[in-house]
Amino acid sequence: MAETFSSVPVVDFARLHDPVTKNEELGKLRDAIFVVGFLYVTNTGLEGIIKRTHERLPELFALSPEVKEDCNMINSPSFLGYTRLGAETTAAKTDLREQFDFGTPGVKPWMEGDPFWQMLEGPNQASLCWESQNTSINVLQYPDHAGAKPLVEEYITNIDSLAQTFVRLVAECLSLPVDTFDGFKGNMSRLKFVKYPPAAQDSQGVGPHKDSAGLFTFLSQDDAGGLQVLNKNGQWIDVSPIQGSLVVNIQQGFEAITGGICAATTHRVIAPTTKTRYSIPFFLGVRLDLTLDQLKESAAHVVQRIPTTDDKKKRAVDVPSEFLSPLSVKRT
Ligand SMILES: O=C(O)CCC(=O)C(=O)O
Ligand SMILES: [Fe+2]
16 A cells, blocks of 8 residues: 555545445545545535535625624634634634634533533524623624525535445445444534635645544535645645535544544645635534543554554554543543
């Protein structure tokens, strides 16, 4: 198996469902997971909802600053809502992007007495009252714009179902029982609408990072370009737009539960220079109540069962993971 990559592989979802082509396609998925950590998925059946959603993004971002600020993330205990341009920093530099964050609908509100980490799984209702320590904040998480909420909910329902199927295919391609990772799914996943306005040459859209606490990211990008992933030789490889595809990548939560064998890959977005870039990442959440012992047990189990080289197994033990830091994992 190759040590690194010079392009991002394409895996055909329809071929993964055809008994005649399934094994060949699972082999491609396996290489993508082991060697790259990134892949395009085509023929998902979600092309229609993806196109309709992209068509609505310019009007959502064109809402007045007041309407957008009314749902500012700063008011949300669950980090949902609007983030204005220039309010975010990655790798010590300002990101030139503006975004709305939404969460899986219907998550139970955080109550006084619940563990603090559960705040991260807050609800995503149009408006809710969050009460704590006798303060009461009115938290708006959707922009006040006709059709925004049903569109987001439709998108999340569809992509969440695809994501769960995808995770099962990943288990299969690693020669593990299909339901191996089912129990690791969290209550809340996140969907973002992102706008990168044109900027000076080589500006940072979003700086180099690995996606943090979830299992996988499913990104729909428009045709502007700018997304790049880092290979093991330190070269930035373009993830050029493929119409209708989703770009899928491993997050650090999945890296942790696979003992580092399936590693998250560093990526960034170079800001566009002439046209606006819009993207829609969906971050499939991992269970937030996993204990360090459960994580270690899972990692040991997976490392033992995935047929891979001794070298990779060693790396699985060596590679430190942010996800295993005491800051992000509940200890027993
Ligand atoms: O907007 C993109 O294309 C990528 C965004 C990204 O990497 C992220 O939000 O984690
Ligand atoms: Fe990312």
